[in-house]
Amino acid sequence: MSDAIMPTYGRMDVAFTQGDGAWLTDENGKRYLDALSGIAVVGLGHANQAVADTISEQASAVIHTSNLYRIPKQEALAEKLQQISGMDNMFFGNSGAEANECAIKIARLYGHKRDIENPSVIVADASFHGRTLATLTATGNRKVQAGFEPLVKGFIRVPFNDLEAVRQVAEHQKEVVAVMVEPIQGEGGIHVPDDDYLKGLRDICDANDWLLILDEIQTGNARTGTYFCYQQLGVLPDVVTTAKGLGNGVPIGVCLARGKAADVLQPGNHGSTFGGNPLACAVGLTVVEEIEKNNLAERAAELGERMRGKFQERLGHLNNVKDIRGKGLMIGIELDSPCADLVGKALEKGILINVTVDKVIRLLPPLTITDEEADQICDMVSELVEEV
Numbered sequence: 001m002s003d004a005i006m007p008t009y010g011r012m013d014v015a016f017t018q019g020d021g022a023w024l025t026d027e028n029g030k031r032y033l034d035a036l037s038g039i040a041v042v043g044l045g046h047a048n049q050a051v052a053d054t055i056s057e058q059a060s061a062v063i064h065t066s067n068l069y070r071i072p073k074q075e076a077l078a079e080k081l082q083q084i085s086g087m088d089n090m091f092f093g094n095s096g097a098e099a100n101e102c103a104i105k106i107a108r109l110y111g112h113k114r115d116i117e118n119p120s121v122i123v124a125d126a127s128f129h130g131r132t133l134a135t136l137t138a139t140g141n142r143k144v145q146a147g148f149e150p151l152v153k154g155f156i157r158v159p160f161n162d163l164e165a166v167r168q169v170a171e172h173q174k175e176v177v178a179v180m181v182e183p184i185q186g187e188g189g190i191h192v193p194d195d196d197y198l199k200g201l202r203d204i205c206d207a208n209d210w211l212l213i214l215d216e217i218q219t220g221n222a223r224t225g226t227y228f229c230y231q232q233l234g235v236l237p238d239v240v241t242t243a244k245g246l247g248n249g250v251p252i253g254v255c256l257a258r259g260k261a262a263d264v265l266q267p268g269n270h271g272s273t274f275g276g277n278p279l280a281c282a283v284g285l286t287v288v289e290e291i292e293k294n295n296l297a298e299r300a301a302e303l304g305e306r307m308r309g310k311f312q313e314r315l316g317h318l319n320n321v322k323d324i325r326g327k328g329l330m331i332g333i334e335l336d337s338p339c340a341d342l343v344g345k346a347l348e349k350g351i352l353i354n355v356t357v358d359k360v361i362r363l364l365p366p367l368t369i370t371d372e373e374a375d376q377i378c379d380m381v382s383e384l385v386e387e388v
């Protein structure tokens with residue numbers, strides 16, 4: 001591994017040189033089944049033809065012009081996402097953290113416009129919102145924050161999936177302006193809250209004139225069975241962010257806003273040199289169209305059911321398996337002891353998986369996998385767990 005790169009990642013000693021759908025081939029020609037999609041990014045699979053064609057066509061036309069001018073592809077993607085999401089408008093950046101920075105800036109400016117001097121955002125334990133200073137402060141994981149103090153002010157932490165805790169804050173803190181949560185916690189261990197949690201948050205936000213901000217950076221783009229996860233839960237947020245799956249590997253992030261949150265940012269309040277450029281937006285548009293054309297949201301729901309069922313059958317009775325959970329193709333298998341070593345064992349077997357918070361096997365396969373590939377993932381991962 002090159003010492004020219006800062007050692008911020010614990011990398012595996014393998015490099016992939018070719019992809020094909022759910023499969024990757026390494027430098028030595030060994031093939032791997034990708035059950036992680038580059039962490040929920042490559043939803044359409046590797047070397048997707050529609051994406052490759054769009055990149056090539058757009059690169060041959062124009063890649064970048066800056067936001068000093070109109071960008072027709074940005075407008076087209078925005079109108080498509082507006083129609084899908086029920087939101088009013090949006091801002092494009094280049095990553096998840098940037099999309100969340102935009103959401104946090106909206107919350108603060110929304111507060112100041114209401115004469116709240118120190119606007120605070122309620123965030124949850126075990127959340128993950130990114131690695132910039134504001135988003136790592138919002139993140140509910142001390143490991144992400146340690147050493148980067150002083151942290152950013154204006155965040156209040158509560159347990160996840162606990163409406164009473166949020167009500168308590170509402171009673172005692174008068175400077176809250178927003179609640180920001182993931183509909184399902186990804187990095188935190190695939191925690192699916194109770195069905196009425198988001199609806200409960202919506203009610204509390206409405207009663208207190210707060211914004212409900214949903215971080216759908218991982219859950220968005222059809223991963224959980226609908227384009228956005230909130231669409232299965234009967235709520236509309238005021239702000240929602242997404243990134244990962246939107247570009248199928250081309251960096252893009254977006255912060256969508258609705259109603260009073262959509263009027264907050266005005267000329268001069270926010271910007272990005274690269275954000276929303278013709279290349280990223282052309283690809284984003286292709287990704288959304290492919291998701292729709294191939295009914296990948298429904299497919300994710302159906303395959304997720306199938307896979308969780310298989311895991312339940314095969315692993316549910318094992319003493320070291322504590323829980324099998326998730327929604328759509330966001331699947332978590334919680335063991336009773338640390339199992340990070342399974343990632344290396346899986347690599348040897350020829351499958352890419354992830355372990356988060358030490359004990360949770362996290363699977364985020366491409367939305368385009370076949371039934372056979374889904375079964376293969378279940379078989380290979382089950383074998384690994386059985387061998388523990």
Ligand SMILES: *Cc1c(COP(=O)(O)O)cnc(C)c1O
Nearest residue numbers: 095096097128129130186217218
């Ligand atoms: C990955 C992720 C982020 C951060 O996105 P980056 O593109 O790495 O900045 C934020 N929130 C959630 C829920 C994520 O899964």
